[in-house]
Amino acid sequence: MIVSIWGCRGSIARSHKDLIRYGGNTSCVEVETESTRIVLDMGSGAYDLGQKLVKKGKLTNQHILLSHTHWDHIQGFPFFAPFFIKGSEWNVHAPGGFSNTIKEKLSSQMSHEFFPLSIDNLEANISYRDLKEGELQVGDIHVATQYLNHNVLTLGYRLEASDGTTIAYCTDHEPYDRTMAVKGYQRKENSTVITPDDKHADFFAGVDLLIHDTQYVASEYHKTEGYGHATVEYVVDMCLAVGVKKLALFHHDPNRTDDQVDEILQMAQDRVKAANGTLQVIAASDNSTMKLENSEGKPHFSQGVSESTKPAVIVDIEDDVQPSKTHNETSKGSAFVQQLATPQEVVISHPSRDSFEGLQADGVDAVYVKDDESFVDRVLKRQPSLVLVRHTGDSQSTNCMIENCKRVRLNGGEWGHAVPYLVTVPNQATLEAIKSQGDSAGVTDWVVEPFKQSYIRTRIRMGIARRTCRWVPPVIPDNEGARVKALWALRVLDTAPEKRFDRITSLCSKVFDMPLVLISLVDTNRQWFKSSAWHCPIPGGGKEKPSETGRDISFCGHAILSDKILVVPDATQDERFADNPLVSDVDGLKIRFYCGCPLKIPNIDSGVDEAKHRIGTLCLIDQRPREIDDHQKTLLKDFAGMVEQELLNFKQVDAMMEATGSVATKKSLKRPSAAVVA
Known part of the structure; x- marks a missing residue:
């Protein structure tokens, strides 16, 4: 497996004499095996990649996986030369929502107000597929996906070649427990509770190479909290905890000079040394290439991945397309998004509507219900796609939240068993005090205040997308x-x-x-x-x-x-x-x-x-x-x-x-x- 980095800068592309060694292009990574090419993100680095591919002439059955659609991850899309060559074939995959498809999102940046050509002017044969958490097969590379903690739907990707070589690409991501951004990742020993941060670490456990967002350091986090990005300390500690072999610091801050990146790299390496770790840490740089080889004969989907995060349902086109089979007896499912035919409804127990005004644009109807004794009856009657409850921080709120969640799970039948139940809490201390009880009652996700409107909207969409859905879109044949x-x-x-x-x-x-x-x-x-x-x-x-x-x-x-x-x-x-x-x-x-x-x-x-x-x-x-x-x-x-x-x-x-x-x-x-x- 050959990994080439064409852009490693975050937020905005820059050209400056102090950004020569690491480069100034935004996110774009190329992964190649003998028979498959995957492009991870289409930031400004995609321009140089496109020029290389045109010269090589390798333009059929190529694949692009977008982490999300923020500008610094798609701004190279309209300038990608292979898209303008007739006969070129590309498959574009990206996180999908409910109100518009990935093609529609990419079209918006190429509307006539922003770009001289529309997406329909592209002469290549381009197919677009929306993704969620799960797995898919791309040529001879098996891909697992996991939602990241960002303020728009964002996917991390774990790629495993047929020889067992693995890499993971996770950008942009902020710790779920924000105290870990400063203190570093900590996993409670002998705890039966698996936190969202634990699941994130498990997702890339044991990989040969992890390319991860490390835009900030702990001392900066008080200024950047809520931006949706990780700190170096948090990521290094996760890698040490789950046996990652090599870490590439990625998504460098646009103001970070080459010398400052050197200092951060040294700090990360010192942190590994202090922990007596064997993790190799490098800083990603534009136009760099790494060759990964597997000498351990690892099985498909490395044993380093925990059972809680192994993807599951595989559509096996060689097996007469029988009902999807489970992998390792988990139930995560296909990565393909099921485009939902009707608007999704969220019942919200919340006194303020300011944080939820944008839900309608996401294809989600918000219904506000007073949090009183009749709350559960109203929820059971409406059977929404997601239930959101605001915890006020006192013991009465805790008792009410737990009791109501139990009643929904017990009395809601099949819907009540599957519906996502999201709870917002006023601070991290409250979450730590009540999380175990809430998880046992059936709470599926937690959000700590304060949060931006875009953040809570994303978590709602993420919850709905994770909902069990018995529908597998057809696989695209290799030919x-x-x-x-x-x-x-x-x-x-x-x-x-x-x-x-x-x-x-x-x-x-x-x-x-x-x-x-x-x-x-x-x-x-x-x-x-x-x-x-x-x-x-x-x-x-x-x-x-x-x-x-x-x-x-x-x-x-x-x-x-x-x-x-x-x-x-x-x-x-x-x-x-x-x-x-x-x-x-x-x-x-x-x-x-x-x-x-x-x-x-x-x-x-x-x-x-x-x-x-x-x-x-x-x-x-x-x-x-x-x-x-x-x-x-x-x-x-x-x-x-x-x-x-x-x-x-x-x-x-x-x-x-x-x-x-x-x-x-x-x-x-x-x-x-x-x-x-x-």
């Missing part, structure tokens, strides 16, 4: 670029309805007694329906049948991951689909049964008939649980073969028209106009 290219080459997307396809879906509807049959083609970010036999209520109560849905909520996106037919007898009982909007949304399809047969066409680049791409499905859908027998599966495969032949005929018609240029030929074939969707 995605070639697969989409083959689909577009058919020139079938966005064409008018045709009887030859409609006859097949209509016949399937009758043969299988299905209220909905679709010929669904899975495009980059959507599934588009070439034909549909629709004999069930239209979603939303309208008269117009949908022509497409998002790929992230599609069942067909799962079906194209295998050559075998995907059968879901009852979606409400399947961990991959139970909370999918197409299953659970009040005005949606309410899918219960799904059966999808992949549609395959030859690989247009290889010329080998056996090499085929799965471009979509012929699928059967019902709003009641069903089963399908082997004879029916055979029939469905025969119908799918008919669709495949018509799709290939579609392409042959195009080739004939282009070869002859004959208006008469085009007219006689009654060929509808086609648009290639790029």
Whole structure:
């Protein structure tokens, strides 16, 4: 694994004679294995990286993981040269919220008021995926994610190569217990309570390299408290506690000169020496490269990671896409965000609304309930996405908070068991006094006052995102670029309805007694329906049948991951689909049964008939649980073969028209106009 740092400065890019050795570019780190490249953040350092990649010509199936969308982590995005090269392929992943997607966030900095080109002017094939806590596979690198303590949704990343080499990238992050910013990280020995700071340390336990935010030192923290950044003392102590091998001090303050960084580095090394530690500490610098090799034969997901933080659910595309399997019997889940179809509601017990004014912009509706004897009854009636309670600091408030939390957990059924329960406390001393009792009662998160509006909004969004959700968006296949290219080459997307396809879906509807049959083609970010036999209520109560849905909520996106037919007898009982909007949304399809047969066409680049791409499905859908027998599966495969032949005929018609240029030929074939969707 080769790690290259292209930008290590925090907050703003700078150029100055005193910033030569460590550099002035903002966050950008490149990680390479033999077959995979991951770019961590797109600060101003991404410009130089982009120039290098253009010269090398390595521009397909590349990956970007953004920690968050503050300017110093995305300002290089519009200047990244590979984005302006046709045929370049990039997958962008970043923390997702509820009100807008990562693509929409990145588009905002490229609106015409701020930039001469819009995000739609980028010529590369770029896919965007929103992430939360969990895990995902990126090429031959397994990635775990964890929320960091910043004033906007921020993810830390732990990357493990196939040979067991590990690095972690955690920027920007402030200690949950702010006293640790000054005193350093302390883990209580023999304690059964695992604090948020403990979980953060466990996340990067045993890694070969940790790149961590160390923008400040303890003596500065009184001026920077609440900014969302760590101190060197806090990070060094965590590394010593969990066996990190090498620490790279990162996100240097923009006012920090080279000499001052040297002094901080020496202080960190002295701290390690005083603790008799073996941790190697360096200061990250622009245009530096490190080669990491694993000589210990560590297993996948190093044993250094505690059971409380090991990611869990893996979508195994080689295992016929069966319901997600657990890893080490934990339940953290896929890292992909489930875009929630309806606004999220938070019930708040708080006398002041000033700190929560911005929630509406986050796609969250705040409902304020007086903290009295009827509080729990109102909460149980509304069943919000999160409950937030303000603790005033006295014993009566403690008793009330604990009793109410217990009642919600006991009387709320499945919702009451899963709902996040967040409590704000007036100071750190109060938290330490009541935390054990509160955790036992079912409190899921704590926030110490005072806090900024952006901070509490982020913690609310984090709590909702962590909520158990039985929905796994489909994995993107490794051959995605070639697969989409083959689909577009058919020139079938966005064409008018045709009887030859409609006859097949209509016949399937009758043969299988299905209220909905679709010929669904899975495009980059959507599934588009070439034909549909629709004999069930239209979603939303309208008269117009949908022509497409998002790929992230599609069942067909799962079906194209295998050559075998995907059968879901009852979606409400399947961990991959139970909370999918197409299953659970009040005005949606309410899918219960799904059966999808992949549609395959030859690989247009290889010329080998056996090499085929799965471009979509012929699928059967019902709003009641069903089963399908082997004879029916055979029939469905025969119908799918008919669709495949018509799709290939579609392409042959195009080739004939282009070869002859004959208006008469085009007219006689009654060929509808086609648009290639790029």
